Amino acid sequence: MVRQTTQEVLRLENVTKSFGNVQALNGVSLAVGDGEVVALLGDNGAGKSTLIKAISGLHGVDSGDIYIGGKKAEIRSARDAMNLGIETIHQDSSLAVDLSIARNLFLGREPVRASFLGPLAPLDLAQLKRQASELLKRVGIKKNLDADAPIRALSGGERQSIAISRAMHFFAKIIILDEPTNNLGVEETHGVLNFIREVRDAGHTVIYITHNIHHVFQVADRIVIMRQGTIVADIDAADTDILEVEAIITGADRRELAAEVRRK
Ligand SMILES: Nc1ncnc2c1ncn2[C@@H]1O[C@H](COP(=O)(O)OP(=O)(O)OP(=O)(O)O)[C@@H](O)[C@H]1O
Numbered sequence: 001m002v003r004q005t006t007q008e009v010l011r012l013e014n015v016t017k018s019f020g021n022v023q024a025l026n027g028v029s030l031a032v033g034d035g036e037v038v039a040l041l042g043d044n045g046a047g048k049s050t051l052i053k054a055i056s057g058l059h060g061v062d063s064g065d066i067y068i069g070g071k072k073a074e075i076r077s078a079r080d081a082m083n084l085g086i087e088t089i090h091q092d093s094s095l096a097v098d099l100s101i102a103r104n105l106f107l108g109r110e111p112v113r114a115s116f117l118g119p120l121a122p123l124d125l126a127q128l129k130r131q132a133s134e135l136l137k138r139v140g141i142k143k144n145l146d147a148d149a150p151i152r153a154l155s156g157g158e159r160q161s162i163a164i165s166r167a168m169h170f171f172a173k174i175i176i177l178d179e180p181t182n183n184l185g186v187e188e189t190h191g192v193l194n195f196i197r198e199v200r201d202a203g204h205t206v207i208y209i210t211h212n213i214h215h216v217f218q219v220a221d222r223i224v225i226m227r228q229g230t231i232v233a234d235i236d237a238a239d240t241d242i243l244e245v246e247a248i249i250t251g252a253d254r255r256e257l258a259a260e261v262r263r264k
């Protein structure tokens, strides 16, 4: 049974995807409502990133349907997804490493001077740099990064923060974060969690993949757990706890796990 939500923004129906012999998604159905923060959990290889890549146009699905705002969507590229209001920060960062930080923040949506010139309008580089610096501050990057520096020159954590700043700026309807706090320092991690709360308070929808269950309980309204390409639990965060979630992720019995913890 797919859980019903109010004001559905995204729905997946029976989505499957395999890579050779690996059935990465095995009939996934899920509905996500307006303004929800959904944590998508599961062990390594459970199919989380594959699911997100299907929604964000990085690869197609073998069968099943995706609906955005109640309408069936054909998502064939990252651009299709962006046009449908879906912004994704992938686990393996989706930045153009040879372009500057500032250019990566806007990727084809840069502020221009004389916008009536259409694609020929010159970039407003001063504004680009100014907006880029403001965005970096908002995600908690204190270090003075030069917006003109190429992405190549940044650490993994700094790159992740750039991608997050981008989703923040364009304020997409659905923001998907695939392990956004990997490689991040304490300050930047707080920035990401605050960002998730800010976006939710503004009525947008977030799908958040992480292995950090403590973070999940800090921000998620709802917890969806995958195991071997299927959804095995879909619960309100308020109705569960860390122990139960861990047990479902691993497939262990809750009582056994509780007993194990008590013995420690
Ligand atoms: N491009 C690919 N080619 C072949 N197999 C793939 C590909 N992408 C994913 N897989 C396989 O599909 C399965 C699901 O992978 P996926 O990346 O979705 O897992 P995940 O839940 O995101 O795991 P993690 O928590 O480690 O990121 C795995 O067995 C993985 O090896």
Ligand SMILES: [Mg+2]
Pocket: 048, 049, 050, 091, 178
């Ligand atoms: Mg993954």
